[in-house]
Amino acid sequence: MRKIPATVVTGFLGAGKTTLIRNLLQNAEGRRIALVINEFGDLGVDGDILKGCGVETCREEDVVELTNGCICCTVADDFIPTMEKLLEHADRLDHIVIETSGLALPQPLVAAFNWPEVKARVTVDGVVTVIDAAAVAAGRFADDEAKVQAQREADESLDHDNPLEELFEDQIRAADLLVLSKADLVSDEELARVREEVTLVAGRKLALVTASQxxxxxxxxxxxxxxxxxxxxxxxxxxEIEHEGGVAHDHDDFESIVVETRPLASPDRFVDGLKGLIAAHDILRLKGFAAVEGKAARLLVQAVGGRVEAYYDRPFAPGEARATRLVVIGLHDAIEENEGAIRAAIAALASTEAQAAAE
Structure with missing residues (x-):
């Protein structure tokens, strides 16, 4: 029996995984592709984007969304049943693409393909790790070594593990192909430095390509x-190296909340305000959909680091709620301590007072 090839697309929050997959679907050259979309947080933004890819090979019934967690932690409960469901219609599939959460470890997910229920029918064609070249160039995943050393000298008992850096490295180590995304946002010199850094982290020779949009x-x-x-x-x-398989992986270092508020009075003011909010609370990722007063289309809002983009992606469907819903992801302590302030700030940015201030 022919094994169905599966591609695991991984990469940190906001690296460009969904954009890459959407482009893949629109240029699939007749391949029938099923999608498994996993998100950290219970708002399914990426799946909603991909369902509207507008091509015959992207059928809504072939898109499975897994929200509010990472399938690397729920392999038995989520991943295996999902694969079994897809394989019921294996004769209609040429390929399976799995987009992991930006906080997922690829290793346990890929290892799950060795489960007897899956291994006989599916093989991992490759792990594609998408890397935000601009974020790497800006030092997003690296510690300030001088600052860390000063902290160590002040208190040797402090834990200086960097969860962002470790996850970034783990996602690279699992790869068969590295994609440096957003290459158009960095200079040639910066891109060359990113290549060197990523190659060093990989620790082995890997195929590496660059991509824009x-x-x-x-x-x-x-x-x-x-x-x-x-x-x-x-x-x-x-x-795995630190615990030798003895401790279950979790994502206690990170937290997500969903913020719902009224339709926006001024989308430009809202987007500009988000930039300040993200910087103030060190938000790692913000995304979702917004309703705008007087507009029949919904506004897709995407933010990573200090970069925020927003555009109208499609009209609201008949009966679809016209509300603003955003998922906000950050380090656990920052979100927990500032949740109230984050919610209040987003509500204020959406208000008519924000419109008056803009004018």
Whole structure:
């Protein structure tokens, strides 16, 4: 029986995974592709974006959304049943693409392809790790070594593990193909430094390509024939190395909340205000959909770091609620301590008072 190839697309929050997959679907050259979309938080933004890809090979019934967690932690409860469901219609599929949460470890997910229920029917064509070149160039995943050393000298008992850096490295180590996204946002010199840093982290020779706006030919991403499930034990994560499999992986370092508020009075004012909010509370990722007063289309809002973009992606469907709903993701302590302030700030930015201030 022919095994169905599956591609795991991983990468940190906001790296450009969904944009890459959307472009892949629109240029699939007739391939019938099923999607498994996993998000950290209970607002399914990415799945909603991909369902509207507008091509025949992207059927809504072939899109499975798993929200409010990472499938790397819920393999038995979520991933295996999802794969079994997809395989009921295996004759209609040419490929499966799995977009992990930006906080997921690829290693346990890929290892799950060795489960007997899955291994007989599916093989991992490749793990594609998407890397935000602009974020790496800005030092988003690296510690300020001088600051850390000063903290160590002041208190040797402090824990200086950097969860962002470790996760970034783990996602690279699991890869068969590295995609440096948003290459158009950095200079040639910065891109060269990012290449060097990523290659050093990988610790082995890997295929590496650059992309702008997620545009890569389907043949670059699919058809790697890596059989990664047979090799993933050689690409251990920080967690596996430190705990030797004795402690369950979790995401206690990170937290997400969903904020719902009224339709926006001024989308420009709202977007500008989000930039300040993100900087003030060190928000890692913000995304969702907004209703705008007087507009029949919904506004897609995406933010990573200090970059915020918003555009109308489609008209509201008949009966669809016209509200503003955003998922906000950050380090656990920052979100927990500032949740009230974050909610209040977003509500204020959406208000008519914000419109008056803008004018």
């Amino acid at each position: 997620g545009k890569l030919p389907a043949d670059v991403l699919l058809g790697l024939a890596s059989g990664t499930e047979d090799h993933i034990h050689e690409r251990r994560s920080h967690h």
